Amino acid sequence: MTRSRILCISFSDIRSDARVLRQLDVLARYGDVTTLSYGGRPDAAVDHLEIDHNLPSLPQTLPGVVKLALRRFSSVVLDAPAVKSAKELLGQREFDLVVANEARALPVAFEVAGSPKIWCDLHEWAPAERTHVLSWRLLVAPFMHWVCAQYLPRVDAATTINNSIAEMYSDQFGVRTEIVRNARPFVPELSPSPAEHGRIRLVHSGGAVPGRNIEAIIDAVDTLGEGYSLDLFLIPSRQGDAYWQQLLNRISRSPRTTLHAAVPPDELPTALNPYDLGVFLLPPHTPNHRLMLPNKFFDFVQARLGMVYGTSIETDRLITEYGLGLITPGYEARDLVDALRATTPEQVQGFKRAADEVAEQMSSDGDVSVAERIMRRLTGG
Template sequence: MVTPGPRPRVLILSYDAIDIDPRVLKQMRRLADDYEVTTCSPGASPDPRVEHVALDPADVRPRGRVGNLLDDIAREREWFGWTYDHLPLVVQTRARLRGRRFDAVLANDAETIGAAISVAGADRVHADLHEFYPGLPVEDSPLGYRQRRYWTWLIRRFASRVRSSTTVGAEIARRYREYGVEPGVVTNAAPFRDFSPRATGGPIRLVHSGNPFRERGLAEIMQAVADSSTDVSLDLYLTYNPPTDREYLVALAERLGSRITVHEPVSQAELIDTLHGYDVGIHVLPPTSENNALALPNKFFDFVQARLGIIVGPSIEMAGIVSERGLGIVTEDFSEAGILAAVDRLTTTSVDGFKAAAHEHAEALSAQSQVENWASAVAEIARSA
């Protein structure tokens, strides 16, 4: 009888809490059955099958007068290597994983990649880039431009060196190639749900979920629904981050009347069940940054699995899928008038058709097919370890 050897050891590294990050949770759940998985992140252990090494974002050791002076000089002169090496989470990662051996590392987002290379070497790292870092929004100031140069440095310095990489959409992958990175694509697809579409009645119930950032155009969506000649309502499930933006939208909903309701946020585990009670998911995201212009977010795929029709703006990734698969309506532009025109076009018959299309394409647009791209990349690295 042949005794099976030990399973390869895989590290999943994130500087956001894994237990509340749907993308990293999908990585962990897919890999935990085949590997000895260690997770390393802030927050609690995401699963009893894995070993968890906890990081503490609040654990910032005093640097002393000289250390603080050097940090200030490094920021001013853009000594990004110095700045990176002294980030508290990077310091903790290197200290808490020192001496450990991993056959492969899945590093999530740009700031984890350098630490992952320190732990395992660039040839054992797969980088998963959740955003287009050179295009993240920054304030219009020297500090903001310096932050953008830092993010770009992270990509050129670390992401370009790793064995393989993925990102969230085809257009973002194309843009990363300009920075020496050749990522594959793993969309933010949600796990397949065996739902049937619900018949559409009146009013047609629109829904949005997520953060209440003002630059995401939620006020324009709310105003358009309030002004629509179609019998519609809008429910928003909004987080408390940032609280001032949420307060603004709650007050706006009260002014606009009974068509608009702001709810408490729901957990990721409950979200798709909650969305299934609605008719149309709406996410018209103004291109206030290059990253927003290229977005293909979780909520888009949540709408599909909830078997909803979808209204999006002319964002290249979302609009392409909606148009290609007949999932809903793409607005002419990102303005309140453009949103109003789209909402006014809704009928119970058209929404039932959009729901039927979501049902037809739900399996193809689910996470099951997507996560295999991570599994293949990690397997390739582990085989050569």
């Protein structure tokens, strides 16, 4: 029997994109996968088309910006440098199924030869991806809304990360999206690490991106003083060299903060396991921030950590329901300081035990089932 020809498009480096890596594990069971992305070939792909990492995936050239400003979206939709490169790399290759990761990959997906089925995996609410940035809000947000309106009603399957965002896609674009969370596979060999006498060990992992509020966590641990430490596992931003240097300078001035190199996604739970509380204080600058249910939430659970999150609809619900940790009412250093000063080491160990109890329930097993159901439907497998 001939295996399906599957194309997976992602304007990211898939090798460090945990969500797409999990997706590839499913795709590879149903066909031969070609990846089209920044960075090198992921292990699950049989072929790879690499986009130059210096090429932006949105129309940021001067002609492109002018077209965005004039709302000439149909004439700019294939103008982004990375999109042009993707089309050239694809040429006339034919595929049976295309998986477009995020809405910005949809225009390329619909250019692929062979009349493929199209599955769009919407990692977040696309029209508001970076609306905390004025230029993005004025120029790109209307374009992304147009892309969703033009292409989403024509896809054969759509997924997103939680019910709140799924309802928005349904209300605004009439698209039924199935839920594939950012959960990761169950790690059965881990258990909560023992407490360290006299110290609560905080940890944060993820991209070193402006707006992630990492500085507030550093300020908090410095204010808390003896009895607290912070370890950071950070991926430098591809576009944020200046910010990365500023962050390195801030870390170097903190006697209680230690920076570690990023680890591969599969190794992250084991790397985080020795700590006590995973921390994320993301201010709700966009709807995606307000409705987030990020990878790191599930990373912390599989690592058997308690957690501290700034208040957010989806994470508040799960933290409260399962007793997983603390919710701060705000997103500043003093909010974290107040929350931690009111928490005992015994409570922290209780949060870690709660994570251990729900780790299998909160694994990616259910999400894999959804993805496999979609693949059987689209490939006839």
